[in-house]
Amino acid sequence: MTAAAIGKHVSPWDALDTGAFLLAPEAWSAVEDSPEDCELSVIFGELAKRICFTPWMFPGASWYDVDTVEDPEAASRLIAAGASR
Structure with missing residues (x-):
């Protein structure tokens, strides 16, 4: 499964984020490309667009x-x- 979007305003939603992340060093580029005072979901939304992470379901x-x-x-x-x- 690859994430298509992440955040508090995704509709319809189909999963919950529990806040545990393991990211490759390349993920920092999404931090650098995001607004300085944004929510974490903005950064992870960018990672989802770049297909830089895979959600795991439990x-x-x-x-x-x-x-x-x-x-x-x-x-x-x-x-x-x-x-x-």
Whole structure:
């Protein structure tokens, strides 16, 4: 599978990004070609256009998006309760 687009405004969407990336050194060219204050999805959108990365799917795997200082504790409570998102 090759990514066609990535970002918060893709419609219809068919996958979730959990934020773990392994990129080749060539990916830095997309960083250099992107606006200085853009969202990460803009850079990865450019990589998708250049076919510089391949998404990997992990069906049935649990994940929790950690964006705030409160999120690790919330994730720990969900894991302890046996829940997943």
